[in-house]
Amino acid sequence: xxxxxxxxxxxxxxxxxxxxxxxxxxxxxxxxxxxxxxxxxxxxxxxxxxxxxxxxxxxxxxxxxxxxxxxxxxxxxxxxxxxxxxxxxxxxxxxxxxxxxxxxxxxxxxxxxxxxxxxxxxxxxxxxxxxxxxxxxxxxxxxxxxxxxxxxxxxxxxxxxxxxxxxxxxxxxxxxxxxxxxxxxxxxxxxxxxxxxxxxxxxxxxxxxxxxxxxxxxxxxxxxxxxxxxxxxxxxxxxxxxxxxxxxxxxxxxxxxxxxxxxxxxxxxxxxxxxxxxxxxxxxxxxxxxxxxxxxxxxxxxxxxxxxxxxxxxxxxxxxxxxxxxxxxxxxxxxxxxxxxxxxxxxxxxxxxxxxxxxxxxxxxxxxxxx
Amino acid sequence: xxxxxxxxxxxxxxxxxxxxxxxxxxxxxxxxxxxxxxxxxxxxxxxxxxxxxxxxxxxxxxxxxxxxxxxxxxxxxxxxxxxxxxxxxxxxxxxxxxxxxxxxxxxxxxxxxxxxxxxxxxxxxxxxxxxxxxxxxxxxxxxxxxxxxxxxxxxxxxxxxxxxxxxxxxxxxxxxxxxxxxxxxxxxxxxxxxxxxxxxxxxxxxxxxxxxxxxxxxxxxxxxxxxxxxx
Numbered sequence: 123x124x125x126x127x128x129x130x131x132x133x134x135x136x137x138x139x140x141x142x143x144x145x146x147x148x149x150x151x152x153x154x155x156x157x158x159x160x161x162x163x164x165x166x167x168x169x170x171x172x173x174x175x176x177x178x179x180x181x182x183x184x185x186x187x188x189x190x191x192x193x194x195x196x197x198x199x200x201x202x203x204x205x206x207x208x209x210x211x212x213x214x215x216x217x218x219x220x221x222x223x224x225x226x227x228x229x230x231x232x233x234x235x236x237x238x239x240x241x242x243x244x245x246x247x248x249x250x251x252x253x254x255x256x257x258x259x260x261x262x263x264x265x266x267x268x269x270x271x272x273x274x275x276x277x278x279x280x281x282x283x284x285x286x287x288x289x290x291x292x293x294x295x296x297x298x299x300x301x302x303x304x305x306x307x308x309x310x311x312x313x314x315x316x317x318x319x320x321x322x323x324x325x326x327x328x329x330x331x332x333x334x335x336x337x338x339x340x341x342x343x344x345x346x347x348x349x350x351x352x353x354x355x356x357x358x359x360x361x362x363x364x365x366x367x368x369x370x371x372x373x374x375x376x377x378x379x380x381x382x383x384x385x386x387x388x389x390x391x392x393x394x395x396x397x398x399x400x401x402x403x404x405x406x407x408x409x410x411x412x413x414x415x416x417x418x419x420x421x422x423x424x425x426x427x428x429x430x431x432x433x434x435x436x437x438x439x440x441x442x443x444x445x446x447x448x449x450x451x452x453x454x455x456x457x458x459x460x461x462x463x464x465x466x467x468x469x470x471x472x473x474x475x476x477x478x479x480x481x482x483x484x485x486x487x488x489x490x491x492x493x
Numbered sequence: 494x495x496x497x498x499x500x501x502x503x504x505x506x507x508x509x510x511x512x513x514x515x516x517x518x519x520x521x522x523x524x525x526x527x528x529x530x531x532x533x534x535x536x537x538x539x540x541x542x543x544x545x546x547x548x549x550x551x552x553x554x555x556x557x558x559x560x561x562x563x564x565x566x567x568x569x570x571x572x573x574x575x576x577x578x579x580x581x582x583x584x585x586x587x588x589x590x591x592x593x594x595x596x597x598x599x600x601x602x603x604x605x606x607x608x609x610x611x612x613x614x615x616x617x618x619x620x621x622x623x624x625x626x627x628x629x630x631x632x633x634x635x636x637x638x639x640x641x642x643x644x645x646x647x648x649x650x651x652x653x654x655x656x657x658x659x660x661x662x663x664x665x666x667x668x669x670x671x672x673x674x675x676x677x678x679x680x681x682x683x684x685x686x687x688x689x690x691x692x693x694x695x696x697x698x699x700x701x702x703x704x705x706x707x708x709x710x711x712x713x714x715x716x717x718x719x720x721x722x723x724x
Contacts, residue, residue, distance in 0.1 A: 341661075341662070341665055342665055351650070352650055352670075355650070355651070361547040361548060362547045363553060364547070364551055364553055364554035364557075365542075365544075365547035365548075365549075365550045365551055365552070365553060365554070366538060366539075366540070366541050366542075366550065366551075366552045366553030366554075366556075367540060367541070367542045367547055367550075368538060368539075368540040369540070370540050376540060376542075381540070381542075384538070385538065385540065389671065391670070392669065392670035392671045392674060393670075394650075418671065421669050421670070421671060422665075422668055422669045423668055423669065423671075423672075424671075427669075427671040427672070433536065433537070434536060434537075434674075434675060434678060435671060435672075435675050437675075437679075446675060446678050446679040446681075446682065447536070447537065447678075447682075449679075449682070450679070450681065450682025450685065450686075451682075453682060453686055454682065454685050454686055454689065457686045457689045457690055458689060461689060461690065461693040464693070464697070465693070465697070467611060468611065468697060468700070468701060471611040472611060472701050475701055475702075476700060476701055
């Protein structure tokens, strides 16, 4: 564990980075957080002087795809610095220590840096059966999370698991997998996605390091700068949507021409993420660009909004493939049949009332004369 | 008809639906029709390419624009009607939609008996909305509100409008855009079923009772039997 009284620049020097690489890192970090070039100088200053905050990265019910994504950030130096030099005091998948030594490391950070460390959580927490479905070092995930969150300066929930529960929270959620913001009282920065975009993850961390505070969040606790717009809004296939030109099968001519994937169940119009702007793997591509619709992996409960290749989800309790339209049609036909039956019955049972004849008013003697 | 002559009803004329009520009804009906058709297309579009390039056509954009524009008309038309429920005549009043006293509940049961079991009428039935109809309309008002909230909530991310901002809270409450969209779409089918039954029952009452139920929404006049039981 590096000494936390040092600044990022000091740590980098110890690790053998040159001044040039440090400035390069600061510039990338500023860019990742969306700052303009004059602000880079302020970033350099901050990273030279500010004490680096220790970071604890906890892993619960997850597949580590968030970590995998993180280490593939398109500016390797940023992720490198964050992982290598910066401050990871505890993370099950990357730390050298193991067993009691690793757990001691966690305890030391929790005790000596109360109110200073940043807590990153990957994975949801199962609270069913007293939490036995996920235990580390003999303790339940819930227990560890609550202890670690107590003194955290900031808490980031990595991925859909920690933000919403992802696949393990999909119905029927056998382990009662719970997103972390429901278990702790700290404000949580949700960075959903399965996994989240690497550059978004890096940018969120650098934002906290640079400014010492959490970025602006929306109602669901997501950083507005990355989750403020729908994938659909910035999609390069959007013109096909407005024009009404849709792919109707994955192997049709329209798919070849790159029409909109709306009818193939693309979740772009209901998914808030930066995929179509930031893209993946260093800006190479993103699902829609590769010809497959978005599956909405950064949305709450996306596993239960299936099937992925249907525009409208199935209705719960009505069979797997039944959409609102099929149920609606059945109800509509039912109503029409009911109405027809009622009409027939009316003509039989209300015959007397229907055929009532108003009496012609009896002509008065005067009227009779006129006629 | 010999049995008819024995009853020989005569009717008196009564002005029931004021102009704003009739205006509301037909604007509302037209708006629901347009919203239903455009909404169904938005949920289930056809792939239509009549020009070589996307930049040359915009039909789906136009369909969506129509849906959003008519949604505004639908909502404000409805709000005017709610206002009229407090200043209009006694047939348009809010208490014709919310059963509050015993007599109103009795009328609901009576209408159900006469219409569904098709027995003979025993007591008086309101000349305006009968109480069962009024209560049903009150339920549709909640569906109107639900459709407006989910609709404007879904519209919020693409709009600067204040209605979008005011409704945005419902989307996370329902579990995200996907769920809000699904329930908003399901609402369409409520209107389909409602319209079917509504139009049928109007014809039915007119046919059986001869009180001018159908034409009353055009001219405003209804007819009451002179021998009708007094309330």
